Amino acid sequence: xxxxxxxxxxxxxxxxxxxxxxLALPEELDILLVSKIPIPTGSTYLAQxxxxxxxxxxxxxxxHLRDTIIAGGGLVDEEAAIDIIKSGPRLVNQLSQWGxxxxxxxxxxxxxxxxxxxxxxxxxxxxxxxxxxxxxLCERCKGKKNISILQPAFxxxxxxxxxxxxxxxxxxxxxxxxxxILHDGRISTVLAGETVIATGGAGKVYRYTxxxxxxxxxxIAMACRAGLPIRNMEFYQFHPTCLFHPDKRNFLITEALRxxxxxxxxLEGQRFMENYDPERMELAPRDVVARAIDSEMKRLGNDxxxxxxxxxGREKLxxxxxxxxxxxxxxxxxxxxxxxxxxxxxxxxxxxIDASTDGSTAMNGLRAIGEASCTGFHGANRLGSxxxxxxxVMGLKAADSIPDTVLKPDIFSARDWTYGRAEPLKENVxxxxxxxxxxxxxxxxxxxxxxxxxxxxxxxxxxxxxxEIEEDYWSLIPTVELLELRxxxxxxxxxxxxxxxxxxxxxxxxxxxxxxxxxxxRDTILKIQL
Ligand code: SIN
Numbered sequence: 001x002x003x004x005x006x007x008x009x010x011x012x013x014x015x016x017x018x019x020x021x022x023l024a025l026p027e028e029l030d031i032l033l034v035s036k037i038p039i040p041t042g043s044t045y046l047a048q049x050x051x052x053x054x055x056x057x058x059x060x061x062x063x064h065l066r067d068t069i070i071a072g073g074g075l076v077d078e079e080a081a082i083d084i085i086k087s088g089p090r091l092v093n094q095l096s097q098w099g100x101x102x103x104x105x106x107x108x109x110x111x112x113x114x115x116x117x118x119x120x121x122x123x124x125x126x127x128x129x130x131x132x133x134x135x136x137l138c139e140r141c142k143g144k145k146n147i148s149i150l151q152p153a154f155x156x157x158x159x160x161x162x163x164x165x166x167x168x169x170x171x172x173x174x175x176x177x178x179x180x181i182l183h184d185g186r187i188s189t190v191l192a193g194e195t196v197i198a199t200g201g202a203g204k205v206y207r208y209t210x211x212x213x214x215x216x217x218x219x220i221a222m223a224c225r226a227g228l229p230i231r232n233m234e235f236y237q238f239h240p241t242c243l244f245h246p247d248k249r250n251f252l253i254t255e256a257l258r259x260x261x262x263x264x265x266x267l268e269g270q271r272f273m274e275n276y277d278p279e280r281m282e283l284a285p286r287d288v289v290a291r292a293i294d295s296e297m298k299r300l301g302n303d304x305x306x307x308x309x310x311x312x313g314r315e316k317l318x319x320x321x322x323x324x325x326x327x328x329x330x331x332x333x334x335x336x337x338x339x340x341x342x343x344x345x346x347x348x349x350x351x352x353i354d355a356s357t358d359g360s361t362a363m364n365g366l367r368a369i370g371e372a373s374c375t376g377f378h379g380a381n382r383l384g385s386x387x388x389x390x391x392x393v394m395g396l397k398a399a400d401s402i403p404d405t406v407l408k409p410d411i412f413s414a415r416d417w418t419y420g421r422a423e424p425l426k427e428n429v430x431x432x433x434x435x436x437x438x439x440x441x442x443x444x445x446x447x448x449x450x451x452x453x454x455x456x457x458x459x460x461x462x463x464x465x466x467x468e469i470e471e472d473y474w475s476l477i478p479t480v481e482l483l484e485l486r487x488x489x490x491x492x493x494x495x496x497x498x499x500x501x502x503x504x505x506x507x508x509x510x511x512x513x514x515x516x517x518x519x520x521x522r523d524t525i526l527k528i529q530l
Contacts, residue, residue, distance in 0.1 A: 072379020380507020
């Protein structure tokens, strides 16, 4: 790819949201789908549990809405939630038509169970749901003439009218013109009538995460730098059960196992959830379970707890949970004979770019969909398996509305990237140190249980690192590692600043200094101009 590229639609990210959007757009539109890692991969690919949708006869959209609201700690945007949940059946039909047929669809009674759901409604493909969806949708995209796929390619920054073509700013509303894309060692200018951010979450801001290395919040950071409002970043979801093993750090142990009766035990063998949520036990919403595990580990001075799924037996585990069974046996744990050591780890970014359910944002020509966005659907804590639902529905809804707003990019122009006096990085330790420092400070000071003291300390450290990273950004030839570091720094700052603003404990934000809930402005909206 050389020089300036012009496309009708530029989609950044090839997970559930980006792929769904690309496939649902009309074939007359010329689309560039950019993935920073070779597809199929990413958080969608790793999704084990499934996709929540109210399809069985004994379920209803009202019941799914009620469960979403309860899990969301009073902060769910009901309008967004109704819209997304009601669109679930359309998404499931569309996926089936594309070839991704999920178990539990159409009332077959095989829907999975997860925490916070009052009924079996998690559609799945054993415990490899995301893998099936990613593989099927990627293959379809590869077969479409109007979709070009650029991979591995990294979106560096958004191009905006306020910087490049001020005459296109309408009534003080900026317009996105595309992005600078790093591919094959050079940075190209991609101009697009509509740009869609579908870059996923940012688990890599924390030392321990269930996410792949690519989850560095690139889209959120880019939008932040372009002056877009970023919403509710204080709510970072920690999945209660990731494998605790030195050789397999980011391996998820699906919540669906708890849905089938797996029990959490502390290292004294006690089923401790009875002390934290005696009614819902292991199937309480994730914020409750993750906090309970954190508290037990601190109380007993242990670095993990246990998940006992031995009651399921070898046949059931191998048949219904092949991903988990293969994953844990590969490191010598036999799940039908012994409990699995687990710890909570950063899993899902609830906050993100403030967006409507069709992805529209405060900037013309820019949409944000899936985990990179925040519609308010998840409130202060996400109900398991609502994320694939939201990502897919937003992809479809964005594709419905883009043809009405897309401009032909022929009229756009933007400056090409200039390297100036930038030099190659000679001392890798500069970047490596900052990566480790950021992820450690976020884990130690800004994870499951917070306090003002820890948050203020974290912010001071992050501010120092941010200055150094900016200095490197302007003086060194950009590499993916450096650009990702800059992005996790921006996202970390947004999480800490949002956490400091929320003077209460709610959902995933728990602080020792304000332990109760308060009547506050509903959302935390940040605009950070860097
Ligand atoms: C899981 O399988 O436990 C993860 C599902 C999700 O995060 O929604």
